Amino acid sequence: MSKTSYHRTARVTAALGACVCAVSLAGTALAHKTFLAPQQMVWEAGETITISFTSALAYPDIQFAIGADRIESAAAHVGQEAVASLSYEEADASLEISFDTQAQGYGVLAVTTHPRSGEIPPKDVALYFDELDAAQAVRDRFDALPGNPALMRSYAKLSKTVFCVAECGGGGRVFSPLGHALEFVPVQGDSRSFVLFREGEPLGDHRVFIDTVHGQVHQARTDAAGRFEVTEAATGTILMSAVWIDVPETADGTYHSDQASLTIQLD
Numbered sequence: 001m002s003k004t005s006y007h008r009t010a011r012v013t014a015a016l017g018a019c020v021c022a023v024s025l026a027g028t029a030l031a032h033k034t035f036l037a038p039q040q041m042v043w044e045a046g047e048t049i050t051i052s053f054t055s056a057l058a059y060p061d062i063q064f065a066i067g068a069d070r071i072e073s074a075a076a077h078v079g080q081e082a083v084a085s086l087s088y089e090e091a092d093a094s095l096e097i098s099f100d101t102q103a104q105g106y107g108v109l110a111v112t113t114h115p116r117s118g119e120i121p122p123k124d125v126a127l128y129f130d131e132l133d134a135a136q137a138v139r140d141r142f143d144a145l146p147g148n149p150a151l152m153r154s155y156a157k158l159s160k161t162v163f164c165v166a167e168c169g170g171g172g173r174v175f176s177p178l179g180h181a182l183e184f185v186p187v188q189g190d191s192r193s194f195v196l197f198r199e200g201e202p203l204g205d206h207r208v209f210i211d212t213v214h215g216q217v218h219q220a221r222t223d224a225a226g227r228f229e230v231t232e233a234a235t236g237t238i239l240m241s242a243v244w245i246d247v248p249e250t251a252d253g254t255y256h257s258d259q260a261s262l263t264i265q266l267d
Contacts, residue, residue: 036161041265045166054094059211059239074111077173078103105170117154132243133207144251154256161263184262192230202226211239237265
């Protein structure tokens with residue numbers, strides 16, 4: 001299936017809301033969404049699997065290329081088996097990641113990027129913290145600085161996608177954390193429940209963005225166990241994303257954020 005077909009298929013899915021906590025349309029969201037977009041969600045046994053790693057202003061567009069040199073780590077599992085090797089091809093609007101496997105069942109591809117750093121101008125710091133839903137401890141640390149300084153920040157993108165080979169069944173690595181600093185994990189046996197993990201532990205009371213292929217952006221907050229659910233009204237492929245900002249050791253240090261995403265077909 002081509003990337004164009006992926007977009008066309010994605011856009012026929014229904015709008016969704018997410019719950020545990022009240023859901024509303026997001027007022028703001030991160031300007032760029034980085035995610036993995038499989039060319040199809042179910043693959044034939046023995047077929048070469050290709051997944052696009054891209055960044056876009058709106059999901060599910062495949063818009064901005066990510067160079068292979070930005071990849072810090074990448075790993076794929078199908079069932080309980082790790083994929084031996086991945087290949088990369090840089091396209092105009094994405095990095096194409098391909099691999100072969102003889103395993104069948106649920107699969108997951110997980111990719112992290114090397115951190116990038118930069119400076120946020122003083123006039124934009126408050127908006128930056130709002131968009132990333134920064135914890136009060138983060139804001140207080142920066143506010144302790146005298147004057148009106150710029151904010152030194154770094155960030156890494158931590159992306160996952162779930163797909164199937166031959167059939168969507170079995171267990172495997174899909175249903176457990178893979179070791180990312182921040183990541184979404186589906187709940188086995190409940191196709192509409194997910195948990196957000198931070199350093200391997202459930203992250204409670206944290207904001208999650210949920211993008212639909214119709215251009216709607218919903219918000220939810222995880223419960224005390226890091227869990228949230230997608231309503232029965234939702235079908236098709238969606239994008240989940242969340243951000244965590246570390247509190248630096250000193251107020252004038254670098255404020256690092258981990259930006260996690262998961263693309264998954266709910267039905």
